[in-house]
Amino acid sequence: xxxxxxxxxxxxxxxxxxxxxxxxxxxxxxxxxxxxxxxxxxxxxxxxxxxxxxxxxxxxxxxxxxxxxxxxxxxxxxxxxxxxxxxxxxxxxxxxxxxxxxxxxxxxxxxxxxxxxxxxxxxxxxxxxxxxxxxxxxxxxxxxxxxxxxxxxxxxxxxxxxxxxxxxxxxxxxxxxxxxxxxxxxxxxxxxxxxxxxxxxxxxxxxxxxxxxxxxxxxxxxxxxxxxxxxx
Amino acid sequence: xxxxxxxxxxxxxxxxxxxxxxxxxxxxxxxxxxxxxxxxxxxxxxxxxxxxxxxxxxxxxxxxxxxxxxxxxxxxxxxxxxxxxxxxxxxxxxxxxxxxxxxxxxxxxxxxxxxxxxxxxxxxxxxxxxxxxxxxxxxxxxxxxxxxxxxxxxxxxxxxxxxxxxxxxxxxxxxxxxxxxxxxxxxxxxxxxxxxxxxxxxxxxxxxxxxxxxxxxxxxxxxxxxxxxxxx
DNA sequence: TCTCAAACGAGAGCGCTGCTCTCTCTTGTG
DNA sequence: CACAAGAGAGAGCAGCGCTCTCGTTTGAGA
Numbered sequence: 121x122x123x124x125x126x127x128x129x130x131x132x133x134x135x136x137x138x139x140x141x142x143x144x145x146x147x148x149x150x151x152x153x154x155x156x157x158x159x160x161x162x163x164x165x166x167x168x169x170x171x172x173x174x175x176x177x178x179x180x181x182x183x184x185x186x187x188x189x190x191x192x193x194x195x196x197x198x199x200x201x202x203x204x205x206x207x208x209x210x211x212x213x214x215x216x217x218x219x220x221x222x223x224x225x226x227x228x229x230x231x232x233x234x235x236x237x238x239x240x241x242x243x244x245x246x247x248x249x250x251x252x253x254x255x256x257x258x259x260x261x262x263x264x265x266x267x268x269x270x271x272x273x274x275x276x277x278x279x280x281x282x283x284x285x286x287x288x289x290x291x292x293x294x295x296x297x298x299x300x301x302x303x304x305x306x307x308x309x310x311x312x313x314x315x316x317x318x319x320x321x322x323x324x325x326x327x328x329x330x331x332x333x334x335x336x337x338x339x340x341x342x343x344x345x346x347x348x349x350x351x352x
Numbered sequence: 353x354x355x356x357x358x359x360x361x362x363x364x365x366x367x368x369x370x371x372x373x374x375x376x377x378x379x380x381x382x383x384x385x386x387x388x389x390x391x392x393x394x395x396x397x398x399x400x401x402x403x404x405x406x407x408x409x410x411x412x413x414x415x416x417x418x419x420x421x422x423x424x425x426x427x428x429x430x431x432x433x434x435x436x437x438x439x440x441x442x443x444x445x446x447x448x449x450x451x452x453x454x455x456x457x458x459x460x461x462x463x464x465x466x467x468x469x470x471x472x473x474x475x476x477x478x479x480x481x482x483x484x485x486x487x488x489x490x491x492x493x494x495x496x497x498x499x500x501x502x503x504x505x506x507x508x509x510x511x512x513x514x515x516x517x518x519x520x521x522x523x524x525x526x527x528x529x530x531x532x533x534x535x536x537x538x539x540x541x542x543x544x545x546x547x548x549x550x551x552x553x554x555x556x557x558x559x560x561x562x563x564x565x566x567x568x569x570x571x572x573x574x575x576x577x578x579x580x581x582x583x584x
Numbered sequence: 585t586c587t588c589a590a591a592c593g594a595g596a597g598c599g600c601t602g603c604t605c606t607c608t609c610t611t612g613t614g
Numbered sequence: 615c616a617c618a619a620g621a622g623a624g625a626g627c628a629g630c631g632c633t634c635t636c637g638t639t640t641g642a643g644a
Contacts, residue, residue, distance in 0.1 A: 129591075129641070153385075153470060158630065167594045169633080178631065238385065238469025238556055250561070279575035285568040292562055309562075310550075310573050316558070317549015318542075324470055326548070329482070330524055330541075336517040341542050343511035348580065361611070361620070390601065399623045401604080410602060 137174050139164065141188065144181055148230045153237075155182060182234070187252055189231040194255025196224040201259050210267035211346040217259055218315055218342040225319050232323060236316060254296070257312055261298050264308045267351050268300070274350035276303045304349075311345040318342070369406050371396065373420065376413055380462045385469075387414060414466070419481055421463040426487025428456040433491050442499035443578040449491055450547050450574040457551050464555060468548060486528070489544055493530050496540045499583050500532070506582035508535045536581075543577040550574070 143163045148155055157178045161168040175181040200220030204213045225232040235253075267273050281289070281302060289302040289309075300308060318341045321327060322334055331337045375395045380387055389410045393400040407413040432452030436445045457464040467485075499505050513521070513534060521534040521541075532540060550573045553559060554566055563569045 127641070133591090156630070157632090168631085169595075170593050172632075173592060233470035236556070236558070238465035279572050279579065281572060282565075282568050285563075285565050285572065288563060288565050306572060310576055313549050313553045313558075313573065314546045315549075316553055317545050317547075320552060321545045321548055324468065326468070326545075331517075331520060333514075333517050333520050336514050340511050340513060340517065340538060341545065344542055344580070347511065348576070359612070365620090388601070389603090400602085401624075402622045404603075405621060 133174070140171060140174055140181070141184055144185060145228075145231065148185070148234070149228070152230060153233060157181065183249075185231065186235050187249055189228070189235045190249055190252035191255070192228070192231070193221065193224055193235065194252055194259070196220045197256045197259040201263065207266075208270055208272065210263055210270070210272055211343070211351040213263050214260070214346040214349070214351055215339065215342045217263070218318075218345070219338070221256065221315065222319050222322070222338055225323055229323055232319070236320060237324070260312055260315075261300065261305075261308055264304065264349055264351070265299055268304065272352045273304075274352060276307075276350065278303060278307055278348075281306055307349045311349050314345050314348075315342070365406070372403060372406055372413070373416055376417060377460075377463065380417070380466070381460070384462060385465065389413065415481075417463065418467050419484055421460070421467045422481055422484035423487070424460070424463070425453065425456055425467065426484055426491070428452045429488045429491040433495065439498075440502055440504065442495055442502070442504055443575070443583040445495050446492070446578040446581070446583055447571065447574045449495070450550075450577070451570070453488065453547065454551050454554075454570055457555055461555055464551070468552060469556070492544055492547075493532065493537075493540055496536065496581055496583070497531055500536065504584045505536075506584060508539075508582065510535060510539055510580075513538055539581045543581050546577050546580075547574070 140160060143160045144155055147159055147163065151159075155178065157171055157175075158168040160181075161171045164171075171181075175184065197217050197220060200217045201213055204216045206212060235249075264273075285306075286302045289305050292298075293300055293302070293305050298305065318338060322338065327334060327337070372392060375392045376387060379391055379395065383391075387410065389403055389407075390400040392413075393403045403413075407416065429449050429452060432449045433445055436448045438444060467481075496505075517538075518534045521537050524530075525532055525534070525537050530537065550570060554570065559566060559569070
């Protein structure tokens with residue numbers, strides 16, 4: 121008998137799949153990037169071979185975790201922006217989203233490392249991840265585009281952009297359907313890269329023995345990014 | 353018989369140690385972060401247990417590689433700055449050093465990932481690395497300090513710095529013996545973090561399907577950092 | 585309602601890993 | 615010249631990812 125379009129078996133299967141991922145995430149949190157499929161199976165009280173009914177390989181499990189992490193990261197960015205009240209305070213929105221991303225990274229460092237750290241084994245997951253991966257930059261770009269539409273954008277400055285890079289930026293804007301001109305897109309992209317750098321720098325221990333007031337330091341940088349883009 | 357203060361045995365030992373590291377680096381380059389001590393031993397035609405005469409554990413081998421990588425990275429920065437002719441073109445020097453760091457990272461991606469990527473197994477190497485690790489930022493800070501001394505620094509701007517962060521920056525400047533005032537140190541530190549972000553962003557695949565003209569894109573960002581610091 | 589193929593779980597096993605221990609041979613120094 | 619320290623090899627342990635085989639469960643079609 122079908123229930124809600126899916127059989128009971130399928131439902132149980134989905135639940136166990138989720139439970140495996142949950143246990144894997146838990147182990148990842150304490151063990152670092154070295155995820156042991158056998159340990160996950162042990163945790164769940166099942167034979168290691170049984171896990172292979174749900175994930176064809178350890179890498180496939182990791183891929184699933186990566187996709188989930190991308191989704192969680194994107195969701196964090198979206199809700200942070202949505203919850204920000206003063207919609208025309210674009211710099212404030214940028215900082216709020218940046219903070220949310222950092223905080224998500226701090227609560228789930230190994231998952232952040234999974235998606236944005238060094239590629240794990242030989243190479244990374246296939247490009248099933250492109251969808252969820254684009255949620256975060258989409259939020260960032262959205263803030264900038266809205267600011268531009270509201271006329272709240274400081275006049276463009278920044279280094280000159282070589283002609284060929286400019287055409288590539290234009291092509292990029294077209295393919296991802298982003299309505300920003302080349303200099304603005306360049307500044308936004310650079311700010312995104314900078315944001316990623318600031319979070320990774322802290323998370324991967326480069327700030328150790330240098331700065332303890334990390335939240336304040338991060339805010340300083342996030343405000344710098346907003347200023348660099350031209351958000352007011 | 354002692355030779356140059358070290359016995360022959362010690363010399364041979366040092367050579368073999370170096371050879372092990374070399375083989376490990378080679379394997380790391382093709383295999384990613386998963387370094388197999390047994391494979392290294394196999395490559396060298398020796399029993400895996402013999403390697404333990406030279407490195408107490410796989411982690412210790414990795415630590416040695418990390419220290420070497422930090423040193424190589426620092427050396428790349430230093431020579432790039434030293435070779436730059438127009439000493440008062442501080443923005444040019446910054447960009448030259450940034451380029452050198454990126455190029456080193458591109459030629460040895462796994463070694464870069466080792467030192468600046470996500471911490472590998474459970475946690476990272478001990479703090480034997482602090483010395484070599486500081487060579488790169490020292491070069492960057494040096495350029496800024498020289499520019500300031502030459503009066504080639506644009507007037508400070510940037511986000512406000514909270515008082516407590518400011519005192520911590522002052523303390524940091526004191527402990528690492530850097531002669532930069534708080535706002536300038538903050539801008540330099542932020543630029544360093546940004547530089548790290550730009551390199552990692554490219555190296556870890558975040559630029560894939562977005563920008564192909566990577567050298568030009570990197571230059572654009574490097575120039576932006578110099579401008580943000582105030583280098584002329 | 586019964587049947588049977590598909591789904592599932594467990595266990596054994598393969599080759600790999602890091603690491604330890606023991607045994608033998610070499611080496612350089614007192 | 616003796617002998618302890620250094621060095622290499624090999625066996626072995628527990629763990630890993632993954633495969634295969636063998637019973638059991640289950641749910642959909644006859």
